[in-house]
Amino acid sequence: xxxxxxxxxxxxxxxxxxxxxxxxxxxxxxxxxxxxxxxxxxxxxxxxxxxxxxxxxxxxxxxxxxxxxxxxxxxxxxxxxxxxxxxxxxxxxxxxxxxxxxxxxxxxxxxxxxxxxxxxxxxxxxxxxxxxxxxxxxxxxxxxxxxxxxxxxxxxxxxxxxxxxxxxxxxxxxxxxxxxxxxxxxxxxxxxxxxxxxxxxxxxxxxxxxxxxxxxxxxxxxxxxxxxxxxxxxxxxxxxxxxxxxxxxxxxxxxxxxxxxxxxxxxxxxxxxxxxxxxxxxxxxxxxxxxxxxxxxxxxxxxxxxxxxxxxxxxxxxxxxxxxxxxxxxxxxxxxxxxxxxxxxxxxxxxxxxxxxxxxxxxxxxxxxxxxxxxxxxxxxxxxxxxxxxxxxxxxxxxxxxxxxxxxxxxxxxxxxxxxxxxxxxxxxxxxxxxxxxxxxxxxxxxxxxxxxxxxxxxxxxxxxxxxxxxxxxxxxxxxxxxxxxxxxxxxxxxxxxxxxxxxxxxxxxxxxxxxxxxxxxxxxxxxxxxxxxxxxxxxxxxxxxxxxxxxxxxxxxxxxxxxxxxxxxxxxxxxxxxxxxxxxxxxxxxxxxxxxxxxxxxxxxxxxxxxxxxxxxxxxxxxxxxxxxxxxxxxxxxxxxxxxxxxxxxxxxxxxxxxxxxxxxxxxxxxxxxxxxxxxxxxxxxxxxxxxxxxxxxxxxxxxxxxxxxxxxxxxxxxxxxxxxxxxxxxxxxxxxxxxxxxxxxxxxxxxxxxxxxxxxxxxxxxxxxxxxxxx
Amino acid sequence: xxxxxxxxxxxxxxxxxxxxxxxxxxxxxxxxxxxxxxxxxxxxxxxxxxxxxxxxxxxxxxxxxxxxxxxxxxxxxxxxxxxxxxxxxxxxxxxxxxxxxxxxxxxxxxxxxxxxxxxxxxxxxxxxxxxxxxxxxxxxxxxxxxxxxxxxxxxxxxxxxxxxxxxxxxxxxxxxxxxxxxxxxxxxxxxxxxxxxxxxxxxx
Numbered sequence: 001x002x003x004x005x006x007x008x009x010x011x012x013x014x015x016x017x018x019x020x021x022x023x024x025x026x027x028x029x030x031x032x033x034x035x036x037x038x039x040x041x042x043x044x045x046x047x048x049x050x051x052x053x054x055x056x057x058x059x060x061x062x063x064x065x066x067x068x069x070x071x072x073x074x075x076x077x078x079x080x081x082x083x084x085x086x087x088x089x090x091x092x093x094x095x096x097x098x099x100x101x102x103x104x105x106x107x108x109x110x111x112x113x114x115x116x117x118x119x120x121x122x123x124x125x126x127x128x129x130x131x132x133x134x135x136x137x138x139x140x141x142x143x144x145x146x147x148x149x150x151x152x153x154x155x156x157x158x159x160x161x162x163x164x165x166x167x168x169x170x171x172x173x174x175x176x177x178x179x180x181x182x183x184x185x186x187x188x189x190x191x192x193x194x195x196x197x198x199x200x201x202x203x204x205x206x207x208x209x210x211x212x213x214x215x216x217x218x219x220x221x222x223x224x225x226x227x228x229x230x231x232x233x234x235x236x237x238x239x240x241x242x243x244x245x246x247x248x249x250x251x252x253x254x255x256x257x258x259x260x261x262x263x264x265x266x267x268x269x270x271x272x273x274x275x276x277x278x279x280x281x282x283x284x285x286x287x288x289x290x291x292x293x294x295x296x297x298x299x300x301x302x303x304x305x306x307x308x309x310x311x312x313x314x315x316x317x318x319x320x321x322x323x324x325x326x327x328x329x330x331x332x333x334x335x336x337x338x339x340x341x342x343x344x345x346x347x348x349x350x351x352x353x354x355x356x357x358x359x360x361x362x363x364x365x366x367x368x369x370x371x372x373x374x375x376x377x378x379x380x381x382x383x384x385x386x387x388x389x390x391x392x393x394x395x396x397x398x399x400x401x402x403x404x405x406x407x408x409x410x411x412x413x414x415x416x417x418x419x420x421x422x423x424x425x426x427x428x429x430x431x432x433x434x435x436x437x438x439x440x441x442x443x444x445x446x447x448x449x450x451x452x453x454x455x456x457x458x459x460x461x462x463x464x465x466x467x468x469x470x471x472x473x474x475x476x477x478x479x480x481x482x483x484x485x486x487x488x489x490x491x492x493x494x495x496x497x498x499x500x501x502x503x504x505x506x507x508x509x510x511x512x513x514x515x516x517x518x519x520x521x522x523x524x525x526x527x528x529x530x531x532x533x534x535x536x537x538x539x540x541x542x543x544x545x546x547x548x549x550x551x552x553x554x555x556x557x558x559x560x561x562x563x564x565x566x567x568x569x570x571x572x573x574x575x576x577x578x579x580x581x582x583x584x585x586x587x588x589x590x591x592x593x594x595x596x597x598x599x600x601x602x603x604x605x606x607x608x609x610x611x612x613x614x615x616x617x618x619x620x621x622x623x624x625x626x627x628x629x630x631x632x633x634x635x636x637x638x639x640x641x642x643x644x645x646x647x648x649x650x651x652x653x654x655x656x657x658x659x660x661x662x663x664x665x666x667x668x669x670x671x672x673x674x675x676x677x678x679x680x681x682x683x684x685x686x687x688x689x690x691x692x693x694x695x696x697x698x699x700x701x702x703x704x705x706x707x708x709x710x711x712x713x714x715x716x717x718x719x720x721x722x723x724x725x726x727x728x729x730x731x732x733x734x735x736x737x738x739x740x741x742x743x744x745x746x747x748x749x750x751x752x753x754x755x756x757x758x759x760x761x762x763x764x765x766x767x768x769x770x771x772x773x774x775x776x777x
Numbered sequence: 778x779x780x781x782x783x784x785x786x787x788x789x790x791x792x793x794x795x796x797x798x799x800x801x802x803x804x805x806x807x808x809x810x811x812x813x814x815x816x817x818x819x820x821x822x823x824x825x826x827x828x829x830x831x832x833x834x835x836x837x838x839x840x841x842x843x844x845x846x847x848x849x850x851x852x853x854x855x856x857x858x859x860x861x862x863x864x865x866x867x868x869x870x871x872x873x874x875x876x877x878x879x880x881x882x883x884x885x886x887x888x889x890x891x892x893x894x895x896x897x898x899x900x901x902x903x904x905x906x907x908x909x910x911x912x913x914x915x916x917x918x919x920x921x922x923x924x925x926x927x928x929x930x931x932x933x934x935x936x937x938x939x940x941x942x943x944x945x946x947x948x949x950x951x952x953x954x955x956x957x958x959x960x961x962x963x964x965x966x967x968x969x970x971x972x973x974x975x976x977x978x979x980x981x
């Protein structure tokens with residue numbers, strides 16, 4: 001397993017594996033050849049050594065016989081015996097010299113029976129004693145004799161005259177020269193050395209080739225030989241192994257021991273095999289190279305398609321669509337074919353997934369993600385969102401399926417008229433289009449054009465639908481890539497809210513959604529820090545010609561953002577659930593301001609707007625009633641008709657409680673929504689405020705005049721006072737007065753103003769206003 | 778012959794005839810009796826009378842052997858060397874004081890040599906190495922050769938003197954051992970010698 005991880009490439013692995021196996025086999029063959037050959041060589045050498053041992057025995061015996069013959073001849077020579085018997089030294093010496101020269105004998109000497117040595121120089125006394133003992137013990141002593149510490153092959157012959165009077169000793173030195181002649185006789189180049197064991201049991205040799213350190217090895221070999229016989233054995237001499245045979249030599253006189261060591265260095269034995277081994281190694285190396293090259297080529301043949309597949313797989317990982325070309329029909333070929341099929345299917349699937357990711361599943365139009373991508377590709381451009389007005393109603397009318405078809409049809413229609421643009425479905429009722437135009441005017445014009453194209457009657461599933469659209473345009477660079485679509489959507493909403501066909505995104509109206517939540521926490525903070533103030537818009541009683549009330553309107557002067565429009569933060573407070581705190585503060589502040597007004601001499605009914613979300617809130621109702629009752633304040637709560645209708649039961653109960661607690665109830669913005677008469681019937685309201693849309697369009701002969709007049713009558717019939725909002729001109733005020741309207745509110749009467757301003761104007765307000773009103777009339 | 782010797786000794790010695798017999802036993806290192814050892818007793822006082830032995834003073838050569846192997850003769854005796862073989866012999870001796878050489882002589886020829894000095898003459902034949910004989914030339918009448926029992930009786934030897942054992946193979950300087958002894962004037966005396974012999978001695 002580990003070896004698998006060690007190789008990054010299959011071809012390397014295969015090559016190494018094959019080459020390794022072959023190398024192993026080759027090594028085994030070479031090893032066995034080497035062993036067989038070296039064993040054979042060793043056996044040959046051993047055989048040769050054994051044979052040479054026998055040759056040596058014969059040579060030894062032959063030389064001994066030669067010496068013995070010569071010695072015997074001399075010992076029997078009558079004249080010599082005469083000379084010896086008469087101890088004629090000069091004659092003896094000359095005779096011995098003569099023989100030495102003639103027979104080429106290293107040493108020739110005699111010893112008399114009484115131990116006298118003649119004709120020998122250099123013998124030490126101990127040796128002379130040993131010699132005498134040996135001669136005396138044996139008639140024809142022979143063997144290795146030490147003379148002057150050097151070994152000799154010696155024979156003796158007794159000199160009889162006729163009784164024993166002495167011995168002739170002939171000795172040939174076992175010196176290298178002598179042994180070399182013996183070596184020369186061998187078929188193989190032997191090295192011969194003589195070892196002798198002195199009486200002190202130490203083996204010695206006169207052969208300089210034997211280092212003193214090797215003697216112990218030789219001694220062990222001699223010991224083994226004495227036990228196991230003289231079979232050739234291995235011995236290390238001079239650091240090199242040799243095969244050696246030990247021939248035990250007879251010692252002159254039998255005392256001590258001598259051996260002949262015949263050895264043959266193993267290196268020499270193997271030298272003849274070097275060419276064979278060298279050729280095996282060379283053949284092995286050549287074969288190895290061929291195997292490596294062959295394995296590599298084969299492995300490459302196998303692995304190339306695999307490598308191609310490997311590359312293709314990596315390419316697939318990177319999202320490319322690779323195609324592997326493999327000609328073979330084997331497993332790898334089939335694998336490659338399967339891979340190609342798989343790669344194709346993956347690509348198809350990816351396309352489908354991509355399509356799904358970028359298209360709306362209902363309509364098949366590009367989806368928000370596709371639009372985002374187009375926006376990112378068009379940094380200098382605009383996005384227009386086209387929202388179908390009253391989509392909910394249309395969907396309820398024609399059904400979900402047809403409603404979707406409607407959106408689809410609009411998308412296709414837009415695409416057909418502007419094929420170059422990216423058109424997608426942004427939300428259920430909204431189509432968004434990325435406009436690649438640089439300036440705002442062109443964007444607005446193009447948007448208007450598209451809107452114009454799409455608006456009107458369109459047939460879906462056999463049903464004709466009248467479609468109205470609001471277009472919201474956002475500048476991509478200003479909004480940023482991420483927010484452009486949202487801004488366009490908001491702009492469309494802004495267009496709808498302001499009843500415009502096309503609206504450019506208005507950041508001021510929108511505020512900053514990213515900081516909505518922080519804005520709310522800042523609002524709470526602002527309440528505590530007194531950043532929020534109440535402005536009061538006076539309400540003018542047309543019957544008494546006096547300002548009898550004021551509507552409290554909250555203002556927020558943010559320390560860094562400046563004045564924040566109430567539309568922004570009040571709506572946001574409603575959305576985020578902070579309206580209760582805001583309304584509570586407003587109520588407390590209004591009550592306090594009412595007391596200040598009272599102290600200033602003006603007893604005024606203060607109107608406070610109550611959010612629809614709080615009408616149904618029992619806890620808040622409790623709190624508000626508590627605040628009002630505790631202070632005895634005179635408060636009118638202005639409720640928008642639609643807000644009250646959202647939770648009718650709870651709202652009615654709470655309204656009843658307010659009424660019971662003496663709080664006045666006003667229905668705000670009456671007529672703007674879908675006004676309900678049953679609502680009017682059920683709410684115990686004291687006041688009905690006519691929406692300013694009626695008032696501003698009021699003319700003497702207009703339909704609005706009729707509506708206002710009948711509404712005034714309606715309110716009066718139900719026991720409610722009627723207040724007109726948005727009174728901005730004197731003719732309108734005159735008309736309203738004529739119609740019997742009770743109270744007027746608007747810029748003509750007075751803009752919302754701080755409490756201080758209100759108090760300042762009050763003592764003179766009524767006459768001044770009256771004057772101005774009168775003059776206006 | 779022995780009776781004569783005994784008689785002669787008895788005649789020489791006044792008083793107790795047959796009384797002063799010296800028996801000498803010679804054994805080797807292993808205790809075996811040694812034959813052919815020649816025992817001589819030389820009185821310290823010396824010998825004045827002429828010495829004669831009853832056996833013939835000759836060493837014959839017969840069947841390529843000398844006969845006898847050991848011949849005891851007095852100083853001044855002439856020993857004959859008759860050749861009874863069909864081959865010729867070359868008899869010699871290199872022994873100190875007894876050197877002679879009787880060059881090749883044939884059958885039924887006889888040569889002789891006079892030995893004038895006490896000692897041992899090792900006699901050989903230059904042609905036939907195996908032929909050996911010893912002529913022991915003595916200057917005392919008290920002499921004997923051990924028999925196969927290793928013992929010899931020497932009659933008439935009394936008083937102080939040197940007892941000497943010689944054997945051809947005796948391992949000692951000069952091939953002899955000596956011992957100074959005082960022999961009783963009457964009665965039997967016993968002496969024993971233990972000697973070391975060199976191996977490979979004569980077949981006799």
